Protein backbone atom coordinates (compact mmCIF):
# COMPACT_ATOMS: atom_id res chain seq x y z
CA UNK A 144 0.00 0.00 0.00
CA UNK A 145 1.15 3.51 -0.75
CA UNK A 146 1.67 5.52 2.43
CA UNK A 147 -0.56 8.62 2.73
CA UNK A 148 2.28 11.07 2.59
CA UNK A 149 3.68 9.54 -0.59
CA UNK A 150 1.75 10.05 -3.80
CA UNK A 151 1.55 7.07 -6.06
CA UNK A 152 3.66 7.61 -9.16
CA UNK A 153 1.68 8.05 -12.34
CA UNK A 154 2.99 8.07 -15.85
CA UNK A 155 2.32 11.86 -16.14
CA UNK A 156 4.54 12.72 -13.17
CA UNK A 157 8.19 13.51 -13.77
CA UNK A 158 10.27 10.54 -12.72
CA UNK A 159 12.22 11.15 -9.55
CA UNK A 160 14.89 9.09 -7.95
CA UNK A 161 13.40 7.14 -5.05
CA UNK A 162 14.28 8.64 -1.71
CA UNK A 163 16.03 5.50 -0.49
CA UNK A 164 19.61 4.74 0.33
CA UNK A 165 21.40 3.01 -2.51
CA UNK A 166 21.48 -0.71 -2.27
CA UNK A 167 24.67 -2.50 -3.17
CA UNK A 168 23.03 -3.31 -6.50
CA UNK A 169 22.31 0.33 -7.34
CA UNK A 170 25.87 1.24 -6.34
CA UNK A 171 27.16 -1.05 -9.01
CA UNK A 172 25.00 0.69 -11.63
CA UNK A 173 27.37 2.10 -14.20
CA UNK A 174 26.69 5.73 -15.02
CA UNK A 175 28.56 5.30 -18.33
CA UNK A 176 25.61 3.37 -19.65
CA UNK A 177 23.60 6.63 -19.67
CA UNK A 178 24.12 8.96 -22.61
CA UNK A 179 26.60 11.64 -21.63
CA UNK A 180 25.12 15.16 -21.45
CA UNK A 181 26.30 17.18 -24.46
CA UNK A 182 28.62 20.02 -23.55
CA UNK A 183 27.41 23.40 -24.76
CA UNK A 184 29.79 24.68 -27.32
CA UNK A 185 30.95 28.19 -26.54
CA UNK A 186 33.51 28.67 -29.24
CA UNK A 187 35.97 31.51 -29.04
CA UNK A 188 35.68 33.71 -32.08
CA UNK A 189 38.73 32.22 -33.77
CA UNK A 190 37.34 28.70 -33.45
CA UNK A 191 34.49 29.29 -35.87
CA UNK A 192 35.10 28.87 -39.53
CA UNK A 193 33.87 32.06 -41.05
CA UNK A 194 35.96 33.69 -43.69
CA UNK A 195 34.94 37.21 -44.40
CA UNK A 196 37.52 38.90 -46.55
CA UNK A 197 34.72 41.14 -47.61
CA UNK A 198 31.84 40.58 -45.25
CA UNK A 199 28.69 42.51 -45.81
CA UNK A 200 25.23 42.53 -44.30
CA UNK A 201 22.15 43.91 -46.02
CA UNK A 202 22.11 47.23 -47.83
CA UNK A 203 20.44 50.35 -46.54
CA UNK A 204 19.65 53.68 -48.03
CA UNK A 205 20.92 56.99 -46.69
CA UNK A 206 17.78 59.07 -46.75
CA UNK A 207 18.76 62.06 -44.69
CA UNK A 208 21.78 64.25 -44.50
CA UNK A 209 23.10 67.71 -44.14
CA UNK A 210 24.35 69.87 -46.96
CA UNK A 211 26.79 68.02 -49.10
CA UNK A 212 25.66 64.53 -48.08
CA UNK A 213 24.65 62.45 -51.06
CA UNK A 214 21.06 61.47 -50.37
CA UNK A 215 19.42 58.28 -51.58
CA UNK A 216 22.74 56.56 -51.74
CA UNK A 217 22.93 52.85 -51.04
CA UNK A 218 25.43 51.82 -48.42
CA UNK A 219 26.21 48.58 -46.71
CA UNK A 220 25.01 48.47 -43.12
CA UNK A 221 28.06 46.49 -42.09
CA UNK A 222 31.03 46.24 -44.35
CA UNK A 223 34.25 44.58 -43.19
CA UNK A 224 37.16 44.30 -45.54
CA UNK A 225 40.64 42.88 -45.46
CA UNK A 226 43.26 45.27 -46.81
CA UNK A 227 45.34 48.36 -46.31
CA UNK A 228 43.33 51.12 -44.65
CA UNK A 229 44.14 53.82 -47.20
CA UNK A 230 43.50 51.53 -50.14
CA UNK A 231 40.16 50.30 -48.74
CA UNK A 232 39.03 53.83 -47.92
CA UNK A 233 39.32 54.84 -51.58
CA UNK A 234 36.37 52.51 -52.25
CA UNK A 235 34.09 54.30 -49.79
CA UNK A 236 31.92 57.07 -51.27
CA UNK A 237 32.67 60.62 -50.14
CA UNK A 238 30.67 62.19 -47.29
CA UNK A 239 28.95 59.03 -46.14
CA UNK A 240 30.30 58.23 -42.66
CA UNK A 241 29.26 60.28 -39.64
CA UNK A 242 32.16 59.47 -37.36
CA UNK A 243 35.39 57.52 -37.29
CA UNK A 244 36.43 55.89 -34.00
CA UNK A 245 39.79 54.25 -34.38
CA UNK A 246 43.02 53.19 -32.76
CA UNK A 247 45.84 52.65 -35.27
CA UNK A 248 48.86 50.55 -34.46
CA UNK A 249 51.12 52.70 -32.23
CA UNK A 250 54.64 53.49 -33.39
CA UNK A 251 57.17 50.67 -32.83
CA UNK A 252 55.12 48.99 -30.10
CA UNK A 253 53.61 45.97 -31.79
CA UNK A 254 54.81 44.09 -34.82
CA UNK A 255 51.66 42.56 -36.31
CA UNK A 256 53.83 40.66 -38.78
CA UNK A 257 51.87 41.67 -41.87
CA UNK A 258 53.50 43.32 -44.89
CA UNK A 259 52.24 46.88 -45.38
CA UNK A 260 51.34 47.33 -41.73
CA UNK A 261 51.54 50.79 -40.21
CA UNK A 262 53.55 51.15 -37.00
CA UNK A 263 56.95 49.68 -37.85
CA UNK A 264 58.38 52.72 -39.71
CA UNK A 265 62.00 53.48 -38.73
CA UNK A 266 61.29 57.09 -37.75
CA UNK A 267 58.36 58.82 -36.02
CA UNK A 268 58.13 61.27 -38.93
CA UNK A 269 57.51 58.46 -41.45
CA UNK A 270 54.88 56.99 -39.18
CA UNK A 271 53.13 60.35 -38.77
CA UNK A 272 53.08 60.94 -42.53
CA UNK A 273 51.71 57.49 -43.30
CA UNK A 274 48.96 57.86 -40.72
CA UNK A 275 48.08 61.35 -41.89
CA UNK A 276 47.71 60.02 -45.46
CA UNK A 277 45.12 57.54 -44.19
CA UNK A 278 43.27 60.29 -42.36
CA UNK A 279 43.20 62.43 -45.51
CA UNK A 280 40.99 59.68 -46.94
CA UNK A 281 38.91 59.55 -43.74
CA UNK A 282 38.38 63.30 -44.14
CA UNK A 283 36.97 62.75 -47.62
CA UNK A 284 34.70 59.91 -46.49
CA UNK A 285 33.22 61.83 -43.53
CA UNK A 286 30.13 63.96 -43.87
CA UNK A 287 30.69 67.67 -43.49
CA UNK A 288 29.37 67.60 -39.91
CA UNK A 289 31.41 64.45 -39.13
CA UNK A 290 34.09 63.81 -36.54
CA UNK A 291 37.16 61.70 -35.92
CA UNK A 292 38.01 60.14 -32.55
CA UNK A 293 41.63 59.05 -32.71
CA UNK A 294 43.19 56.96 -29.94
CA UNK A 295 47.00 57.06 -29.77
CA UNK A 296 49.66 56.01 -27.30
CA UNK A 297 53.28 57.12 -27.04
CA UNK A 298 56.64 55.38 -27.33
CA UNK A 299 60.07 55.77 -25.67
CA UNK A 300 63.11 55.89 -27.95
CA UNK A 301 65.40 52.92 -27.57
CA UNK A 302 62.94 51.18 -25.28
CA UNK A 303 63.06 47.45 -24.83
CA UNK A 304 61.72 45.32 -27.66
CA UNK A 305 58.10 45.24 -28.54
CA UNK A 306 55.10 45.13 -26.30
CA UNK A 307 54.87 42.02 -24.13
CA UNK A 308 51.74 41.07 -26.05
CA UNK A 309 53.16 41.53 -29.52
CA UNK A 310 52.53 38.43 -31.63
CA UNK A 311 56.17 38.44 -32.68
CA UNK A 312 57.58 38.87 -29.19
CA UNK A 313 59.37 35.70 -28.19
CA UNK A 314 59.05 36.73 -24.58
CA UNK A 315 55.32 37.35 -24.76
CA UNK A 316 54.08 38.32 -21.32
CA UNK A 317 57.57 38.88 -19.87
CA UNK A 318 58.52 42.50 -20.44
CA UNK A 319 61.75 42.44 -18.45
CA UNK A 320 63.38 39.67 -20.49
CA UNK A 321 62.21 41.25 -23.70
CA UNK A 322 63.81 44.48 -22.60
CA UNK A 323 67.20 42.84 -22.11
CA UNK A 324 67.06 41.55 -25.67
CA UNK A 325 66.86 43.88 -28.69
CA UNK A 326 66.09 47.53 -28.04
CA UNK A 327 64.24 49.72 -30.49
CA UNK A 328 66.69 51.76 -32.56
CA UNK A 329 66.98 55.44 -31.64
CA UNK A 330 65.99 57.54 -34.68
CA UNK A 331 68.17 60.51 -35.67
CA UNK A 332 67.38 63.65 -33.66
CA UNK A 333 66.27 61.75 -30.56
CA UNK A 334 68.10 60.34 -27.54
CA UNK A 335 67.61 57.01 -25.86
CA UNK A 336 64.91 57.33 -23.17
CA UNK A 337 63.17 60.23 -24.99
CA UNK A 338 59.39 60.12 -24.95
CA UNK A 339 58.62 60.83 -28.59
CA UNK A 340 55.33 62.67 -28.19
CA UNK A 341 53.85 60.74 -31.11
CA UNK A 342 50.17 61.48 -30.32
CA UNK A 343 50.77 65.22 -30.47
CA UNK A 344 52.94 64.93 -33.58
CA UNK A 345 50.05 63.19 -35.33
CA UNK A 346 47.55 65.70 -33.95
CA UNK A 347 49.55 68.67 -35.24
CA UNK A 348 50.04 67.07 -38.65
CA UNK A 349 46.31 66.38 -39.00
CA UNK A 350 45.58 69.97 -38.02
CA UNK A 351 48.07 71.15 -40.64
CA UNK A 352 46.20 69.07 -43.23
CA UNK A 353 42.84 70.70 -42.52
CA UNK A 354 41.31 68.93 -39.52
CA UNK A 355 40.05 71.03 -36.61
CA UNK A 356 41.56 69.75 -33.37
CA UNK A 357 38.71 70.05 -30.87
CA UNK A 358 39.77 68.17 -27.76
CA UNK A 359 42.47 65.98 -26.25
CA UNK A 360 40.74 63.45 -24.04
CA UNK A 361 43.06 61.73 -21.59
CA UNK A 362 42.10 58.10 -21.27
CA UNK A 363 43.18 57.27 -17.73
CA UNK A 364 43.68 53.52 -17.26
CA UNK A 365 43.24 52.76 -13.57
CA UNK A 366 44.42 49.19 -14.10
CA UNK A 367 47.52 49.96 -16.21
CA UNK A 368 50.52 47.85 -15.27
CA UNK A 369 53.01 48.15 -18.14
CA UNK A 370 55.81 50.67 -18.77
CA UNK A 371 57.37 50.21 -15.39
CA UNK A 372 60.68 52.09 -14.99
CA UNK A 373 62.49 52.98 -11.76
CA UNK A 374 63.34 56.54 -12.85
CA UNK A 375 59.95 57.91 -13.92
CA UNK A 376 56.25 57.55 -13.13
CA UNK A 377 54.41 54.70 -14.80
CA UNK A 378 52.52 56.07 -17.77
CA UNK A 379 48.92 55.05 -17.30
CA UNK A 380 47.15 57.09 -19.95
CA UNK A 381 46.66 57.34 -23.68
CA UNK A 382 45.18 60.13 -25.77
CA UNK A 383 41.90 60.25 -27.58
CA UNK A 384 41.74 63.24 -29.92
CA UNK A 385 38.49 64.64 -31.16
CA UNK A 386 38.79 66.24 -34.60
CA UNK A 387 36.05 67.77 -36.66
CA UNK A 388 35.83 68.37 -40.37
CA UNK A 389 33.98 71.69 -40.07
CA UNK A 390 33.50 74.36 -37.41
CA UNK A 391 29.88 73.26 -36.98
CA UNK A 392 29.56 69.53 -36.47
CA UNK A 393 27.29 67.02 -34.78
CA UNK A 394 27.96 66.63 -31.05
CA UNK A 395 25.23 65.32 -28.77
CA UNK A 396 26.43 66.59 -25.39
CA UNK A 397 23.32 65.35 -23.56
CA UNK A 398 23.99 61.75 -24.59
CA UNK A 399 27.35 61.65 -22.83
CA UNK A 400 26.77 63.67 -19.67
CA UNK A 401 28.54 62.40 -16.58
CA UNK A 402 27.41 62.00 -12.99
CA UNK A 403 27.82 64.97 -10.68
CA UNK A 404 27.25 65.48 -6.96
CA UNK A 405 23.81 66.81 -7.85
CA UNK A 406 22.51 65.19 -11.04
CA UNK A 407 24.74 65.33 -14.09
CA UNK A 408 27.26 67.66 -15.70
CA UNK A 409 28.88 68.18 -19.09
CA UNK A 410 31.35 65.40 -19.95
CA UNK A 411 34.92 66.20 -18.81
CA UNK A 412 38.10 65.52 -20.77
CA UNK A 413 39.67 62.92 -18.47
CA UNK A 414 38.00 59.54 -18.87
CA UNK A 415 38.86 56.91 -16.32
CA UNK A 416 38.07 53.59 -17.99
CA UNK A 417 39.63 50.20 -17.21
CA UNK A 418 41.43 48.43 -20.03
CA UNK A 419 39.53 46.18 -22.41
CA UNK A 420 38.31 42.88 -21.00
CA UNK A 421 38.19 41.25 -24.44
CA UNK A 422 39.96 37.88 -24.44
CA UNK A 423 40.16 36.95 -28.11
CA UNK A 424 43.23 36.63 -30.32
CA UNK A 425 43.78 40.37 -30.67
CA UNK A 426 45.70 41.73 -27.70
CA UNK A 427 45.54 45.49 -28.35
CA UNK A 428 41.85 46.22 -28.17
CA UNK A 429 40.33 49.34 -26.68
CA UNK A 430 37.46 49.13 -24.17
CA UNK A 431 33.86 49.20 -25.33
CA UNK A 432 32.99 52.00 -22.90
CA UNK A 433 35.49 54.33 -24.56
CA UNK A 434 33.97 53.64 -27.96
CA UNK A 435 30.42 53.91 -26.64
CA UNK A 436 30.94 57.49 -25.49
CA UNK A 437 32.41 58.54 -28.83
CA UNK A 438 29.60 56.97 -30.85
CA UNK A 439 26.83 58.34 -28.64
CA UNK A 440 28.30 61.84 -28.77
CA UNK A 441 28.88 61.85 -32.51
CA UNK A 442 26.15 59.88 -34.27
CA UNK A 443 22.43 59.28 -34.52
CA UNK A 444 21.00 55.79 -35.07
CA UNK A 445 21.42 54.40 -38.59
CA UNK A 446 24.42 56.58 -39.35
CA UNK A 447 27.73 55.08 -40.39
CA UNK A 448 30.62 54.58 -37.97
CA UNK A 449 34.02 53.92 -39.53
CA UNK A 450 37.16 52.19 -38.24
CA UNK A 451 39.96 51.72 -40.81
CA UNK A 452 42.13 49.91 -38.21
CA UNK A 453 39.37 47.77 -36.76
CA UNK A 454 41.45 44.91 -35.30
CA UNK A 455 39.03 42.65 -33.44
CA UNK A 456 36.14 44.96 -34.32
CA UNK A 457 35.37 46.63 -30.97
CA UNK A 458 34.07 49.76 -32.71
CA UNK A 459 31.80 47.63 -34.89
CA UNK A 460 30.44 45.67 -31.95
CA UNK A 461 29.47 48.85 -30.10
CA UNK A 462 28.17 50.57 -33.24
CA UNK A 463 25.85 47.68 -34.04
CA UNK A 464 24.68 47.44 -30.43
CA UNK A 465 23.75 51.14 -30.55
CA UNK A 466 21.90 50.72 -33.85
CA UNK A 467 24.53 52.34 -36.07
CA UNK A 468 25.97 51.04 -39.34
CA UNK A 469 29.62 50.06 -39.47
CA UNK A 470 32.43 50.02 -42.01
CA UNK A 471 35.76 48.53 -40.94
CA UNK A 472 39.07 47.43 -42.44
CA UNK A 473 42.18 45.66 -41.24
CA UNK A 474 45.33 44.57 -42.98
CA UNK A 475 45.45 41.27 -41.12
CA UNK A 476 42.93 38.75 -42.54
CA UNK A 477 42.86 36.84 -39.24
CA UNK A 478 41.60 39.96 -37.45
CA UNK A 479 38.96 40.57 -40.12
CA UNK A 480 37.78 37.04 -39.49
CA UNK A 481 37.79 37.61 -35.74
CA UNK A 482 35.91 40.90 -36.13
CA UNK A 483 33.28 39.41 -38.38
CA UNK A 484 32.64 36.68 -35.81
CA UNK A 485 32.14 39.33 -33.17
CA UNK A 486 30.11 41.74 -35.28
CA UNK A 487 28.14 39.78 -37.85
CA UNK A 488 27.66 36.23 -36.63
Ligand SMILES: C[S@@+](CC[C@H](N)C(=O)[O-])C[C@H]1O[C@@H](n2cnc3c(N)ncnc32)[C@H](O)[C@@H]1O
Pocket residue numbers: 226227228229245246247248249255259260261262425427428429451452453454455456457458472473474475478
Ligand atom coordinates in the same frame (compact mmCIF):
# COMPACT_ATOMS: atom_id res chain seq x y z
C1 LIG B 1 45.58 48.83 -32.08
S1 LIG B 1 44.96 47.69 -33.24
C2 LIG B 1 43.23 48.08 -33.31
C3 LIG B 1 42.45 47.35 -32.26
C4 LIG B 1 40.96 47.68 -32.28
N1 LIG B 1 40.72 49.03 -31.87
C5 LIG B 1 40.21 46.71 -31.37
O1 LIG B 1 39.62 47.11 -30.37
O2 LIG B 1 40.24 45.51 -31.66
C6 LIG B 1 45.58 48.30 -34.75
C7 LIG B 1 45.20 47.46 -35.95
O3 LIG B 1 45.68 48.11 -37.11
C8 LIG B 1 45.94 47.11 -38.08
N2 LIG B 1 46.78 47.69 -39.14
C9 LIG B 1 48.10 47.98 -39.14
N3 LIG B 1 48.47 48.51 -40.30
C10 LIG B 1 47.36 48.61 -41.07
C11 LIG B 1 47.09 49.10 -42.37
N4 LIG B 1 48.06 49.60 -43.15
N5 LIG B 1 45.83 49.04 -42.84
C12 LIG B 1 44.82 48.51 -42.08
N6 LIG B 1 45.03 48.02 -40.84
C13 LIG B 1 46.26 48.08 -40.33
C14 LIG B 1 46.60 46.00 -37.29
O4 LIG B 1 46.47 44.75 -37.94
C15 LIG B 1 45.82 46.07 -35.97
O5 LIG B 1 44.79 45.11 -35.93
